[in-house]
Amino acid sequence: MKINLKVNGIDKTFLIQKNEYLLDVLRRNDYPSVRRGCDNTSCGVCTVLLDGKPVPSCSVLAIRCENKIITTVEGIEKEAEKLAKHFGELGADQCGFCNPSMALTVYSLKLENKEANEEEIKNYLVGNLCRCTGYVAQHEAIKRYLGDES
Ligand code: FES
Numbered sequence: 263m264k265i266n267l268k269v270n271g272i273d274k275t276f277l278i279q280k281n282e283y284l285l286d287v288l289r290r291n292d293y294p295s296v297r298r299g300c301d302n303t304s305c306g307v308c309t310v311l312l313d314g315k316p317v318p319s320c321s322v323l324a325i326r327c328e329n330k331i332i333t334t335v336e337g338i339e340k341e342a343e344k345l346a347k348h349f350g351e352l353g354a355d356q357c358g359f360c361n362p363s364m365a366l367t368v369y370s371l372k373l374e375n376k377e378a379n380e381e382e383i384k385n386y387l388v389g390n391l392c393r394c395t396g397y398v399a400q401h402e403a404i405k406r407y408l409g410d411e412s
C-alpha cells in the first residue's frame with residue numbers, strides 16, 4: 263500500500279507494508295540519519311518530529327502517518343549546527359550516532375519552551391538515553407542554545 267506524507271517540507275509517497283514502522287520506511291527511503299538502536303522504544307536514537315513533536319520512529323506504525331509532517335535532522339540543519347556549536351564549546355558533543363535525535367529533541371524543546379529550566383530540560387530529554395559525554399555539560403549547552411537568537 264502507499265502513504266503520502268511530507269518529509270522535511272517535501273511531499274512524498276512511500277510504499278509500505280501494513281505492519282511496518284516509520285523507522286524502517288524512512289531508512290529504506292534514504293533517511294539514514296534516523297538511527298536504529300534498541301528498536302523497542304528505550305534509547306531514543308530513532309527520534310523524528312511527527313507534526314512537530316519528538317517520537318521514537320521505531321514505535322510509530324507508518325500506516326498511521328498518512329498526511330503527517332515528518333522532520334529529520336536534515337530538515338533543521340541550521341538549528342542542528344547552532345546546537346553543535348554550543349555542545350562543542352562545552353565538550354558535550356554526542357557521538358555521530360546519537361547527534362541527530364538529540365538535535366531534534368532539543369529543537370522541539372526550543373519551540374515549546376525557550377525558557378526551560380534545568381528540571382524541564384532533564385524531563386524533556388528523558389527519552390534520549392545515551393549521553394556518552396555526561397549530562398551536566400549538555401544541560402548547560404542546551405540552556406545556551408535555548409537562549410541563542412542568532
Ligand atoms: S531505536 Fe527507537 S527508541 Fe531505540
Ligand code: FES
Nearest residue numbers: 356357360392394
Ligand atoms: S553512543 Fe552516542 S552518545 Fe553514547
